[in-house]
Amino acid sequence: xxxxxxxxxxxxxxxxxxxxxxxxxxxxxxxxxxxxxxxxxxxxxxxxxxxxxxxxxxxxxxxxxxxxxxxxxxxxxxxxxxxxxxxxxxxxxxxxxxxxxxxxxxxxxxxxxxxxxxxxxxxxxxxxxxxxxxxxxxxxxxxxxxxxxxxxxxxxxxxxxxxxxxxxxxxxxxxxxxxxxxxxxxxxxxxxxxxxxxxxxxxxxxxxxxxxxxxxxxxxxxxxxxxxxxxxxxxxxxxxxxxxxxxxxxxxxxxxxxxxxxxxxxxxxxxxxxxxxxxxxxxxxxxxxxxxxxxxxxxxxxxxxxxxxxxxxxxxxxxxxxxxxxxxxxxxxxxxxxxxxxxxxxxxxxxxxxxxxxxxxxxxxxxxxxxxxxxxxxxxxxxxxxxxxxxxxxxxxxxxxxxxxxxxxxxxxxxxxxxxxxxxxxxxxxxxxxxxxxxxxxxxxxxxxxxxxxxxxxxxxxxxxxxxxxxxxxxxxxxxxxx
RNA sequence: CGGGGCGUAGCGCAGCCUGGUUAGCGCGCCUGCUUUGGGAGCAGGAGGCCGCGGGUUCGAAUCCCGCCGCCCCGACCA
Numbered sequence: 001x002x003x004x005x006x007x008x009x010x011x012x013x014x015x016x017x018x019x020x021x022x023x024x025x026x027x028x029x030x031x032x033x034x035x036x037x038x039x040x041x042x043x044x045x046x047x048x049x050x051x052x053x054x055x056x057x058x059x060x061x062x063x064x065x066x067x068x069x070x071x072x073x074x075x076x077x078x079x080x081x082x083x084x085x086x087x088x089x090x091x092x093x094x095x096x097x098x099x100x101x102x103x104x105x106x107x108x109x110x111x112x113x114x115x116x117x118x119x120x121x122x123x124x125x126x127x128x129x130x131x132x133x134x135x136x137x138x139x140x141x142x143x144x145x146x147x148x149x150x151x152x153x154x155x156x157x158x159x160x161x162x163x164x165x166x167x168x169x170x171x172x173x174x175x176x177x178x179x180x181x182x183x184x185x186x187x188x189x190x191x192x193x194x195x196x197x198x199x200x201x202x203x204x205x206x207x208x209x210x211x212x213x214x215x216x217x218x219x220x221x222x223x224x225x226x227x228x229x230x231x232x233x234x235x236x237x238x239x240x241x242x243x244x245x246x247x248x249x250x251x252x253x254x255x256x257x258x259x260x261x262x263x264x265x266x267x268x269x270x271x272x273x274x275x276x277x278x279x280x281x282x283x284x285x286x287x288x289x290x291x292x293x294x295x296x297x298x299x300x301x302x303x304x305x306x307x308x309x310x311x312x313x314x315x316x317x318x319x320x321x322x323x324x325x326x327x328x329x330x331x332x333x334x335x336x337x338x339x340x341x342x343x344x345x346x347x348x349x350x351x352x353x354x355x356x357x358x359x360x361x362x363x364x365x366x367x368x369x370x371x372x373x374x375x376x377x378x379x380x381x382x383x384x385x386x387x388x389x390x391x392x393x394x395x396x397x398x399x400x401x402x403x404x405x406x407x408x409x410x411x412x413x414x415x416x417x418x419x420x421x422x423x424x425x426x427x428x429x430x431x432x433x434x435x436x437x438x439x440x441x442x443x444x445x446x447x448x449x450x451x452x453x454x455x456x457x458x459x460x461x462x463x464x465x466x467x468x469x470x471x472x473x474x475x476x477x478x479x480x481x482x483x
Numbered sequence: 484c485g486g487g488g489c490g491u492a493g494c495g496c497a498g499c500c501u502g503g504u505u506a507g508c509g510c511g512c513c514u515g516c517u518u519u520g521g522g523a524g525c526a527g528g529a530g531g532c533c534g535c536g537g538g539u540u541c542g543a544a545u546c547c548c549g550c551c552g553c554c555c556c557g558a559c560c561a
Contacts, residue, residue: 342521
């Protein structure tokens with residue numbers, strides 16, 4: 001059904017996406033009541049609607065983490081500074097982001113405590129006591145918590161000085177088992193992003209310069225936002241024996257020799273909420289994939305008199321029964337229907353049911369989907385099958401649209417000059433052959449602001465020349481401007 | 484940390500330059516009536532240490548000094 005010209009641009013409270021994407025994002029987050037500024041610089045208040053959205057991402061991820069054999073733990077938020085200092089690369093990478101607690105009980109502490117930026121150091125230290133034998137391995141831990149990093153340019157959900165996430169930490173007897181773990185958990189993240197959040201992602205290794213401080217290598221899922229910029233939505237790292245050695249975590253192996261376990265870590269954060277906003281939203285506001293939408297169906301009753309109100313209320317009991325397995329909310333507030341339509345569109349609810357006197361008279365309701373505002377009457381008897389099918393369809397349509405968008409904004413190039421031209425005129429990703437040198441990343445960044453996002457695949461030796469410097473390429477890499 | 488801007492009602496702002504009785508506007512909020520199929524109208528009402536401290540002055544939101552906080556632009560990151 002075509003959208004009437006007059007039916008666009010309802011939401012006047014938010015800036016337009018085109019032209020001021022960051023401003024649009026900021027407005028949507030606040031007006032849709034996902035989050036708000038807090039009294040403390042760089043931190044945010046996550047409001048109930050935003051937290052419900054996070055829970056709907058968190059819960060399926062928690063199930064995946066448990067299904068893959070991990071157990072939830074909780075480790076302290078305060079970490080002795082000396083713990084962090086034991087792994088050179090790690091402390092070098094995170095030191096600028098430390099927030100310290102130096103006093104307690106009115107006196108200086110003997111040793112400053114760091115508000116955890118991540119827990120590798122604490123967990124390696126603690127597990128020294130729990131891991132004695134190869135029989136104790138693997139140890140598969142996860143924890144849901146908050147972490148602190150002194151970010152310079154805070155953005156709702158994308159970068160704040162305190163954020164929520166899960167961090168998994170595992171310890172294995174062999175390198176290959178640990179590496180399989182890294183890949184397995186990255187795939188869990190891919191599934192959450194694609195199957196739940198309807199955001200297609202690229203997966204692969206990060207370059208040396210983009211990897212996690214202290215890792216042997218890092219992998220990530222990267223999505224494209226509607227401004228063509230890349231957002232890293234989850235990471236999974238292989239540490240080899242780096243942390244085990246730094247924290248003197250050993251076990252007795254099968255041949256009675258002291259061994260260092262191979263460890264991994266992986267995390268996904270509330271940044272996913274920001275990803276959902278930026279991957280699917282439009283000028284009317286949020287657009288939520290049905291599987292994670294806190295409200296999947298909003299019902300707006302329309303009535304003039306108390307009699308009509310009562311009639312609609314009684315018709316609604318049957319409707320709510322039919323939609324038993326769906327997150328339905330009825331908006332009985334004393335506002336005009338038009339106001340409610342706009343507000344729930346701003347909040348991204350996938351499907352709206354309007355029910356008024358005209359509907360009652362013909363035994364139907366009017367169903368409108370957020371996707372394209374397509375409106376159609378549905379007989380009451382068909383709701384039970386129509387609505388779930390519609391939600392499924394919207395979930396798929398959002399994913400396909402995001403996938404088409406990414407494909408339409410991804411090009412293969414083979415020279416720095418072409419890359420410069422692309423990033424000047426266009427938005428999106430560029431794929432090139434690359435030799436892997438950090439100097440090339442620096443050159444590209446200076447010329448285009450783009451950085452390597454993930455390494456797509458290895459190339460046969462000598463098959464192609466690096467797009468940046470012309471040396472023999474070893475990999476195919478994805479470049480993009482990133483959040 | 485370097486450059487620019489801003490602090491006045493919950494939010495967005497005017498007033499300041501050129502000091503002067505009761506500090507204003509829009510949105511939002513409260514009450515009532517009329518409304519209700521794409522952001523309602525009218526009437527009434529509540530709400531202010533004018534960022535903080537000091538100074539000048541008979542008198543300061545307004546002028547001067549200091550401080551604090553916030554936002555935007557240049558080096559890190561889930």
